[in-house]
Amino acid sequence: MDDPIIHFDHVGKVFQTRSGPVTALDDINLDFRAGEISAVIGQSGAGKSTLVRLINGLEKPTRGRVIVKRTDISQLPERALRPLRTDIGMIFQQFNLFASRTIYDNVAYPLKLAKWSKTEERARVTELLSFVGLTEKAWTHPDQLSGGQKQRVGIARALATRPTILLADESTSALDPETTAGVLGLLRRINEELGVTVIVITHEMEVVRTIADRVSVLEAGRLVESGPARQVFAAPAAETTRRFLATIIGQHPGSEELERLSTENPGSTLVDVTSVDAAAFGSALAELGRRGGVNYRIVHGGVIEVRGGAMGNYTLALSGADHDVEDAARLLRSLSGDTVPDSPASTTEGRD
Structure with a gap:
């Protein structure tokens, strides 16, 4: 070099x-x-x-x-x-x-x-x-x-x-x-x-x-x-x-906001996806659609343009069978380098 x-x-x-x-x-x-x-x-x-x-x-x-x-x-x-x-x-x-x-x-x-x-x-x-x-x-x-x-x-x-x-x-x-x-x-x-x-x-x-x-x-x-x-x-x-x-991109919800989102999305698991390429995130959502078995909603987040493309932070509410939700969460978290199925930022309401 x-x-x-x-x-x-x-x-x-x-x-x-x-x-x-x-x-x-x-x-x-x-x-x-x-x-x-x-x-x-x-x-x-x-x-x-x-x-x-x-x-x-x-x-x-x-x-x-x-x-x-x-x-x-x-x-x-x-x-x-x-x-x-x-x-x-x-x-x-x-x-x-x-x-x-x-x-x-x-x-x-x-x-x-x-x-x-x-x-x-x-x-x-x-x-x-x-x-x-x-x-x-x-x-x-x-x-x-x-x-x-x-x-x-x-x-x-x-x-x-x-x-x-x-x-x-x-x-x-x-x-x-x-x-x-x-x-x-x-x-x-x-x-x-x-x-x-x-x-x-x-x-x-x-x-x-x-x-x-x-x-x-x-x-x-x-x-x-x-x-x-x-x-x-x-x-x-x-x-x-x-x-x-945090001054330029929507950050993940704090504890109060997380509680509100959980209340508004009963029976769903909330999953955070951190600073990911927007195109890759779109591809992941398309893959979830092809797989079926899980419903998702983007409930929090933001996107910015940077040199080389757009990036974003997202919080999604996932619902469906346990194994489908776990697979979907694993796919989404892998976008930001986190492949651990259960994240501290995730919550489950109304699930066993």
Whole structure:
């Protein structure tokens, strides 16, 4: 396997404050792969922004190594970091545009610092404004733009020097849902059409499920889960991840809801099916229909679209002969990797 484009090797970061040392990151081992969109998710204070600042050298680790494109940047002096930063673009939550400069000049700013010629600068800014759909706004100022347009300017500026890595730190949290969708679509285009490795820092699972190939979950400075997004969604190992998933997909009923469903479905067995591929779930229901002998109803659940297809959580009420119900429950639970016939989430009312 190729080396990761970014590698965290037992990285820790401690800040010294008046109240004493504060651990922002604790023993982080994490790889980011070239050409992918990776998301790092966590609540406020989880260490997300510290992690991203370590990638571009704005912070140095207290211990461990941060390796970017095979270069250990952990101890590099500021002068040696400057060329590296031209290969790492960054976009921010609050846009960070120069209010007194035109949109053209905002995008051109990194090129002036890099001492591009006027001809090269003009060609590159024109290309980028076209790419983000803001050619007609070149000579306006940021205060004349919407939030979504400002973020597109920020993205164009971040891409100015043709970086191979793009860091997006809470880049959509100040935007409404419709505008967020547009910005996420643009990040996906940047990844797919330009081949840029994108790392998204967010506290919104909606962002993760929309564009991420891989997801890493931070809690209180520790990495609690990491893997392909679809795998993490299908079988979340950490409670933190399950809480995030609860914000975007219907979760299994709690005890009160379960009691209500049992009362409403007397004589039925309730079966939970966790984070399963929606197409596979549909095929399983078709198989139950072919088998016969058991009746089923979906009494609780929800479905989300993720990269690679739809996934859902479902609670079904099954009724019929005992052996038919047990066979049906076994089939359904196998979709989420649980082949045990009797689950704690299942209840039986009015059965022997």
